[in-house]
Amino acid sequence: AQSVTQPDIHITVSEGASLELRCNYSYGATPYLFWYVQSPGQGLQLLLKYFSGDTLVQGIKGFEAEFKRSQSSFNLRKPSVHWSDAAEYFCAVGANSNYQLIWGAGTKLIIKP
Amino acid sequence: KAGVTQTPRYLIKTRGQQVTLSCSPISGHRSVSWYQQTPGQGLQFLFEYFSETQRNKGNFPGRFSGRQFSNSRSEMNVSTLELGDSALYLCASSEQGGETQYFGPGTRLLVL
Numbered sequence: 001a002q003s004v005t006q007p008d009i010h011i012t013v014s015e016g017a018s019l020e021l022r023c024n025y026s027y028g029a030t031p032y033l034f035w036y037v038q039s040p041g042q043g044l045q046l047l048l049k050y051f052s053g054d055t056l057v058q059g060i061k062g063f064e065a066e067f068k069r070s071q072s073s074f075n076l077r078k079p080s081v082h083w084s085d086a087a088e089y090f091c092a093v094g095a096n097s098n099y100q101l102i103w104g105a106g107t108k109l110i111i112k113p
Numbered sequence: 114k115a116g117v118t119q120t121p122r123y124l125i126k127t128r129g130q131q132v133t134l135s136c137s138p139i140s141g142h143r144s145v146s147w148y149q150q151t152p153g154q155g156l157q158f159l160f161e162y163f164s165e166t167q168r169n170k171g172n173f174p175g176r177f178s179g180r181q182f183s184n185s186r187s188e189m190n191v192s193t194l195e196l197g198d199s200a201l202y203l204c205a206s207s208e209q210g211g212e213t214q215y216f217g218p219g220t221r222l223l224v225l
Contacts, residue, residue, distance in 0.1 A: 032212060043117075043203055043216035051212075090156065094212060100146060100169045101214060105155045 002027050004093050006104035014112045015083055021076040021107050023091030033074040034092040034101065035065055044090060050074065061085070086111045114140050117206050117217035125223045131192040134220045138185050138206030145187040146214060147179060148203040156203075162187055163209070191222075199224045 005024045013019055025031060032051050036044040048059025055067040065076045074091060091104040118137045126132050138145050146169075147159040158171040162181035179189040185206075191198055201221050205214035 034213065036216075041201070041219075041221070043218045044205075046213060046215065049213055100158060100161050103156050103158070 002093070002102050004091055004102050004104040006089075006091055006107050008107045009105070010108045010110060012110040012112055013081055016080050019076075019078045019081045019085070019109070021089050021091075021109070023074045023076065023104060025072050025074065025091075025093045025102075027072075027093050027102070032094040033065070033067060034094070035059065035063070035074070035076050036090045036092065037061075038088045038090065038106075040087075047076070047089075081109075081111055083111045083113065085109060117204060117215055119202075119204050119217035119220050121220060122218065123221050123223075125225065126194050127225050128194055128196060130194050131190060132194060132222060133188055133190045134202055134204075134222075136187045136189075136204030136206075136217060138187070138204075139215055142206035142208055142215075143185055144207045144209055145181055145185065146205045146207075147187070147189050148205070149173075150201040150203055150219075151199075159189065159202075194224045196224050198222065 003026045007022055034049045035047040037047050038044045047063050048057050050057050050067045058064050063078050065074055067074050088106045088108045090106045092101040094101040120135045144163045146161040149157045160167055160179050161169040165181045176192045181187045201219045203219045205216045207214045
């Protein structure tokens with residue numbers, strides 16, 4: 001079955017520290033991979049996406065993610081977090097042969113001052 | 114291009130009433146997906162429309178329905194509202210459906 005797992009429900013990091021949010025997927029076809037961010041009470045904003053090519057993709061707000069096919073992972077990273085990065089982050093998987101995205105449960109990022 | 118718009122942004126209803134939410138996709142996008150988001154259940158897929166046809170449906174009761182018009186605008190309707198229907202309802206549009214989705218700000222529904 002197709003699924004996306006974000007193993008961390010909450011993550012707390014200090015401002016200025018590095019961040020890695022994990023995403024693992026189970027998908028039969030070659031996937032499209034996405035990371036979205038949601039601030040409280042808002043819609044979801046696309047951070048970055050991977051369709052093909054270079055497995056390290058750069059996104060907005062200084063985020064990057066690396067696709068590792070052998071590990072079925074698409075982890076999100078940022079070298080130095082800012083208080084404004086506090087939000088919920090969602091990983092999603094799709095495919096050209098499907099018409100909907102499969103979503104992870106989300107990881108809530110808390111920033112310590 | 115203008116982004117995805119949803120109206121209304123906030124809504125208060127009482128149990129047993131019905132509600133209609135509207136979504137206008139990005140110009141040129143033919144696929145519209147609807148999601149329900151609650152603190153306990155996370156982001157749950159309701160249904161997806163493409164060219165006025167429902168292509169995918171999530172695991173929700175028949176009280177939840179939708180439609181799409183020829184201009185790709187979409188509405189979702191919830192009849193006989195229950196307290197548990199209180200949620201943020203998100204609409205997302207994309208060109209064909211399985212690729213990048215762009216989200217609206219959501220409609221927050223409170224059922225009393």
